[in-house]
Each structure stands twice: as structure tokens, then as C-alpha cells.
Amino acid sequence: QVTLKESGPVLVKPTETLTLTCTVSGFSLSNARMGVSWIRQPPGKALEWLAHIFSNDEKSYSTSLKSRLTISKDTSKSQVVLTMTNMDPVDTATYYCARIEYSSGWFVDYWGQGTLVTVSS
Amino acid sequence: DIQMTQSPSSVSASVGDRVTITCRASQGISSWLAWYQQKPGKAPKLLIYAASSLQSGVPSRFSGSGSGTDFTLTISSLQPEDFATYYCQQANLPPLTFGGGTKVEIK
Secondary structure (H helix, E strand, C coil), X not given: CCEEEEECCCEECCCCCEEEEEEXXXXXXXXXXXXXXXXXXXCCCCCEXXXXXXXXXXXXECXXXXXXXXXXXXXXXXXXXXXXXXXXXXXXXXXXXXXXXXXXXXXXXXXXXXXXXXXXX | CCCEEEECCEEEECCCCCEEEEEEECCCCCCCEEEEEECCCCCCEEEEECCCEECXXXXXXXXXXXXXXXXXXXXXXXXXHHCCEEEEEECCCCCCEECCXXXXXXX
16 A cells, blocks of 8 residues: 655744655565655646656756755655755745656656645744 | 647536536647546546556446547546546647546536
């Protein structure tokens, strides 16, 4: 059974750095056929892809947020970590981690439950 | 980045209606498109991948079509549990991009 679960702070202050952890089970982060992405959704708005990490540790980032994002993984702990620097109230959103399996395109077959992060002083 | 434009942004329909949602990519993406359903407070759920392949467990009233830049999600006979927001996503290569969403509401 594949599961992903996000954890991290629910409230961060403007200019702070956000660190979120995704703990996965039911698959290995070393499986070359799949990887993990972070996707966010501001309240009442659309989904926005942020970053992805491959099994070989290669990374890919959102064009607009690249300078603020870092994604990493610890395969032995089955964890993927996203950091986002210089947080702003517009970054208030539900942050999802998601598994992407590459066989028929880059689509998400499993999602975490999401974690709401509020940016406020 | 590839831009994804969905229309309409919302639609009012009755149970039993046929509903069609369109998605247009700013450049050709072959058949690399996915559709998701999202209900309030929940994570999205994959419905369709590779433009027309039905994800396991998804009812057959959902279907997808299209290739290149123009795609369609059709619900053949709307059921009460189908009232939700639907998103398309280009599934070619990163950076991945989503459409703005279509909210299907009760008429």
C-alpha cells in the first residue's frame, strides 16, 4: 500500500525558511520508474507544481520559484524534504507531496493528504 | 513553460447530464495529459492519464480524448458524487503545469 505523508510547521513568519518533510511507504525512493514531487495549492486556487526529485538524486524545479527551493531525499529514511526560503503571505497554501510514475507520462498516481502552511507575522 | 487553459471555469449541471471540459496546451504535448478530480478539503484524485487511459477504479462514465494541444474530459452521465473541481495537467516533462480548474456545480 503506497502512502505519502507531509509534516512540518503550520505557521511560519514572513522571511523565514519553510522546511517540509514527506515520508513515503509502499515504494522505494531508489526505484528508477518513479519519483516524488511537491505541489501546492493556495486556498481557493489552482494547483502549482514546485519541484521533483528523481531516484538518481537529480532535481527539477519550478521556473518561477527555482531560486527559493531546494529538494532533497534520504532514501534510507524514505523521506523527501523541501525547503523554501524567504516565505511571504502569498505562499500560504496546502502543500502536497506526490508520487510520479513515468511509464505513461508525468502524472501523479498517489498524493499525500496535504499540509496547510500559513505565512503570517 | 507550457501553459494549460481550461474551459469553462465553472459549469452548472444536473444529475444525468453529459458534461464536457476542455483543456488547451500552449504547445503540443502529444498525448501527455492527465485529468484529476478534487473535492473540498481533499487531495486530487487521478482520473485519466495519457489523455485517454482510465485510471484503475475510476468509473467508465469518465473518458478523455485529444492530442497535441486540445483535450477533452467527458462525464457521460453526471452522478451526485461527481460534483467537484477538475484539473488538467500537462504530463510531458517538467516543469509540470496545471490548468486553472473547472468547478462542476449542481444546477
